[in-house]
Amino acid sequence: MFLSRKAQKYLIAFSFLIIPLILLGIFTYYPIVRGIVLSFADYNMLRRTTKWVGFENYKYLFNYKYFYIALGNSFKYLIVVPFIQFFSILLAVLVNQKIPGIKFFRTLFYIPVITGAVIVSIAWRWIYDVDGLLNFMLLNLGIIKEPILWLSDKRIALFSAMFVTFWRGLGYYMVIYLAGLQNIPSELYEAAMIDGANKKQIFWKITIPLLRPTMLLCFLLSTLSALKVFEEVYLLTQGGAQTTTLLYEMYDLAFNRYQFGRSAALSVIFSGILIVFALLNFKFFGYRGEKS
Amino acid sequence: MKNKKISMKKFLRYIITYLILIILAFFFTFPFLWTLSTSLKGPVNLFKWPPEWIPKDPTIENYIMVFKKLPMLKYFLNTVIITGLGVVFQVITSTLAAYPLARMQFKGRNLIFTLILLPMLIPMQGALIVNFLTIINLNLYNTYLGVVITSAVSIFGIFLMRQNYLSVPRELEDAARIDGCNEFQIWWKIILPLVRPATATLAIFAFAAYWNSFLWPLIVLRDASKYPLQVGLAQLNSVFEGNFRQISAAIVIATIPILIFFFFTQKFFIEGYKGAVKQ
Numbered sequence: 220m221f222l223s224r225k226a227q228k229y230l231i232a233f234s235f236l237i238i239p240l241i242l243l244g245i246f247t248y249y250p251i252v253r254g255i256v257l258s259f260a261d262y263n264m265l266r267r268t269t270k271w272v273g274f275e276n277y278k279y280l281f282n283y284k285y286f287y288i289a290l291g292n293s294f295k296y297l298i299v300v301p302f303i304q305f306f307s308i309l310l311a312v313l314v315n316q317k318i319p320g321i322k323f324f325r326t327l328f329y330i331p332v333i334t335g336a337v338i339v340s341i342a343w344r345w346i347y348d349v350d351g352l353l354n355f356m357l358l359n360l361g362i363i364k365e366p367i368l369w370l371s372d373k374r375i376a377l378f379s380a381m382f383v384t385f386w387r388g389l390g391y392y393m394v395i396y397l398a399g400l401q402n403i404p405s406e407l408y409e410a411a412m413i414d415g416a417n418k419k420q421i422f423w424k425i426t427i428p429l430l431r432p433t434m435l436l437c438f439l440l441s442t443l444s445a446l447k448v449f450e451e452v453y454l455l456t457q458g459g460a461q462t463t464t465l466l467y468e469m470y471d472l473a474f475n476r477y478q479f480g481r482s483a484a485l486s487v488i489f490s491g492i493l494i495v496f497a498l499l500n501f502k503f504f505g506y507r508g509e510k511s
Numbered sequence: 512m513k514n515k516k517i518s519m520k521k522f523l524r525y526i527i528t529y530l531i532l533i534i535l536a537f538f539f540t541f542p543f544l545w546t547l548s549t550s551l552k553g554p555v556n557l558f559k560w561p562p563e564w565i566p567k568d569p570t571i572e573n574y575i576m577v578f579k580k581l582p583m584l585k586y587f588l589n590t591v592i593i594t595g596l597g598v599v600f601q602v603i604t605s606t607l608a609a610y611p612l613a614r615m616q617f618k619g620r621n622l623i624f625t626l627i628l629l630p631m632l633i634p635m636q637g638a639l640i641v642n643f644l645t646i647i648n649l650n651l652y653n654t655y656l657g658v659v660i661t662s663a664v665s666i667f668g669i670f671l672m673r674q675n676y677l678s679v680p681r682e683l684e685d686a687a688r689i690d691g692c693n694e695f696q697i698w699w700k701i702i703l704p705l706v707r708p709a710t711a712t713l714a715i716f717a718f719a720a721y722w723n724s725f726l727w728p729l730i731v732l733r734d735a736s737k738y739p740l741q742v743g744l745a746q747l748n749s750v751f752e753g754n755f756r757q758i759s760a761a762i763v764i765a766t767i768p769i770l771i772f773f774f775f776t777q778k779f780f781i782e783g784y785k786g787a788v789k790q
Contacts (some may be wrong), residue, residue, distance in 0.1 A: 236623065
């Protein structure tokens with residue numbers, strides 16, 4: 220072998236890395252760069268021509284009514300985050316008890332996560348329908364007199380979608396919190412018990428601080444996925460009843476109206492918003508809990 | 512006397528806990544139970560007061576109609592192909608890429624790891640358009656490969672495998688090296704078998720993600736005969752013209768495989784997150 224030891228090591232390391240890195244390059248890094256370039260152009264898919272338009276796409280968006288509706292809705296969707304987090308921590312504590320049959324209940328709570336957005340949305344559309352289960356129950360119980368248009372009333376539809384997101388997300392975060400809870404060494408609890416701490420003190424002084432890294436992860440994930448909500452909107456309302464969100468608008472511009480440049484511009488603006496929110500999350504919860 | 516009081520209190524706590532658990536179980540499953548119930552009902556009296564959760568005269572007619580109107584078996588096979596391909600890709604790329612990042616010393620290692628994690632902060636939905644154009648240029652439009660190749664590398668998977676590779680003791684590797692194994696043999700014969708539970712977890716996560724994937728297959732596939740279940744189901748409303756009993760039957764058919772799968776693999780889901788959130 221003529222190669223130095225160091226060069227050999229590089230060669231070996233990169234032979235492990237090369238295929239994954241090439242794939243990431245083509246389908247992850249390249250789209251990020253190309254997307255930014257595309258946002259300054261008018262791309263015609265059929266003729267495959269690119270015409271440079273400068274900031275026209277951005278200007279168009281800033282004068283576009285649905286951009287603001289989508290922006291507002293994506294932010295409104297953040298209301299879901301604290302609710303999901305609060306209740307999924309409670310759920311995780313509840314199912315972390317060692318009592319008979321608890322695994323069965325965990326499985327049941329996870330079913331909405333595992334079944335996927337399409338099935339969940341069809342089932343909920345059936346519940347929210349004008350003649351659906353929800354209206355039927357409320358009418359018969361005498362709570363309402365007229366059926367409510369859960370998915371087509373402008374004032375209600377977004378909240379109906381939010382509730383599905385909440386319902387679908389609880390089990391997902393419950394499992395992450397459960398993993399976080401089970402990672403806390405039991406010696407800590409034993410030591411605290413010997414020192415005479417009561418249950419409340421143990422929860423606030425040991426469980427919550429040690430759950431911090433998990434909480435950071437979960438808040439970050441649920442903030443980003445609330446801003447990025449798409450499936451519920453697409454499957455429940457098709458963006459109707461003023462429920463369009465940034466991601467839905469992005470999809471609509473590109474794949475229904477073939478305005479790729481405008482869609483790319485929206486994607487750039489959207490990326491900026493998401494990065495700001497990710498940084499805010501880190502700042503708010505701090506790096507303190509993060510050890511690696 | 513005091514003892515009795517305590518056990519009474521404990522008993523009461525048990526009852527309350529289980530009561531809460533049962534109410535929650537209903538909260539999380541009632542849309543599915545309602546769908547199941549609807550799918551077994553005949554055309555008469557869809558609604559009765561109080562709501563009929565267990566139909567009096569159950570019928571499988573709706574299920575027969577679903578199989579007549581929709582190529583369910585074809586959808587199912589398509590889903591199996593897409594999911595299988597995706598799982599294989601993600602497991603191979605993650606187990607490969609994570610190895611040098613966890614167990615080899617070389618300059619620039621941390622930089623590469625950071626670069627790999629970075630896209631987690633960027634909305635990759637923005638990549639949909641460009642990836643769609645790339646797929647067309649690579650002549651992969653309307654192919655199964657086109658559906659899976661864009662997500663063939665899982666960042667979460669690389670992260671998970673790296674965390675698990677780190678936990679394998681150094682001594683095992685040293686012993687193998689003394690016996691004359693090269694780096695690939697060490698990876699394949701020593702380290703990889705030791706992280707098998709993590710690999711299984713990764714495979715299961717990938718399975719669930721691909722099985723339920725919906726938007727990308729919808730964009731990349733043109734022929735309805737190539738649709739996976741989720742995409743096929745999304746067209747239900749037009750096929751069944753709002754016949755909820757038949758739609759419900761289709762949902763039940765599509766849900767059963769994933770529920771069976773989850774029933775047997777559920778412990779890996781919690782283990783997987785434990786591996787990812789541990790320090």
